[in-house]
Amino acid sequence: MAHKVTDACVGCGACEGACPVGAVKVGDAGVAVVDAGTCIDCGACEGVCPTGAIQPE
Numbered sequence: 001m002a003h004k005v006t007d008a009c010v011g012c013g014a015c016e017g018a019c020p021v022g023a024v025k026v027g028d029a030g031v032a033v034v035d036a037g038t039c040i041d042c043g044a045c046e047g048v049c050p051t052g053a054i055q056p057e
């Protein structure tokens, strides 16, 4: 289980700063990507995303 990023992502980067383990980064495509192997499913990114783009998988 990990959190995943949907098409609603606008690349604002808020989730990056909220993640305690550095599992989510805005990539070259301008959207956030969650590293499923690092994500501990804490939900912090979900709470800060302005567009609700991060959801539990």
Ligand code: SF4
Binding pocket: 003, 018, 019, 020, 021, 022, 023, 024, 034, 038, 039, 040, 041, 042, 043, 044, 045, 046
């Ligand atoms: S659920 Fe937690 S650990 Fe996973 S990407 Fe979001 S903030 Fe990081």
Ligand code: SF4
Binding pocket: 005, 008, 009, 010, 011, 012, 013, 014, 015, 016, 026, 031, 032, 048, 049, 050, 051, 052, 053, 054
């Ligand atoms: S906080 Fe939401 S909109 Fe912003 S980069 Fe992360 S997933 Fe995308």
